[in-house]
Amino acid sequence: TQLLEQSPQFLSIQEGENLTVYCNSSSVFSSLQWYRQEPGEGPVLLVTVVTGGEVKKLKRLTFQFGDARKDSSLHITAAQPGDTGLYLCAGDNAGNMLTFGGGTRLMVKP
Amino acid sequence: DTAVSQTPKYLVTQMGNDKSIKCEQNLGHDTMYWYKQDSKKFLKIMFSYNNKELIINETVPNRFSPKSPDKAHLNLHINSLELGDSAVYFCASSQDDRDRSSYEQYFGPGTRLTVT
Numbered sequence: 190t191q192l193l194e195q196s197p198q199f200l201s202i203q204e205g206e207n208l209t210v211y212c213n214s215s216s217v218f219s220s221l222q223w224y225r226q227e228p229g230e231g232p233v234l235l236v237t238v239v240t241g242g243e244v245k246k247l248k249r250l251t252f253q254f255g256d257a258r259k260d261s262s263l264h265i266t267a268a269q270p271g272d273t274g275l276y277l278c279a280g281d282n283a284g285n286m287l288t289f290g291g292g293t294r295l296m297v298k299p
Numbered sequence: 300d301t302a303v304s305q306t307p308k309y310l311v312t313q314m315g316n317d318k319s320i321k322c323e324q325n326l327g328h329d330t331m332y333w334y335k336q337d338s339k340k341f342l343k344i345m346f347s348y349n350n351k352e353l354i355i356n357e358t359v360p361n362r363f364s365p366k367s368p369d370k371a372h373l374n375l376h377i378n379s380l381e382l383g384d385s386a387v388y389f390c391a392s393s394q395d396d397r398d399r400s401s402y403e404q405y406f407g408p409g410t411r412l413t414v415t
Contacts, residue, residue, distance in 0.1 A: 222403060231303070231389050231406030232342070275340055281402050286332075286354065289342040 212278035322390030
């Protein structure tokens, strides 16, 4: 069974701070996706990283795929209250079943 | 327009009952899924359905049965509901993008099932 471990599980910070969320596995993935979920809603795809070492930026969010395609990180610069939510990483092993990490609950206080 | 829709949004029922959750996607995707999200927010795949091929997560009890009348619909039927079935169930769809080896998924809003 492929497992994805996310850390930290919970993160509470003040507006304007920077943060990094990690997603780690002992397995290699064809691609890795990051989703954000708000209360009462389904996860929404933020980004997909495919190539080892790939870095993608989405405004204040920076996503990186590890060189070995086993891990990924999400860095948020100058966090805002609107960034509050549950962040989920999901690995794709070239099948059609994603393996999700346990999630990181982020709260950004004004 | 809603891409992936589910009904009902909330479902409260008693143990032993049989219930169904409906899902529809208007994205023209080939593959649809059902996920279960527990109280700790862990999201776990239950089923994947693509071109009449059903892939089942072996840990899912056979009381759960997906039914797909056509490519745009994947309903979830649950027999003999148990307390432990209480969770939020998400439907999702994806279009196989073999060039990028990725299965980006689009989720519905979820159905909160409470079994009493």
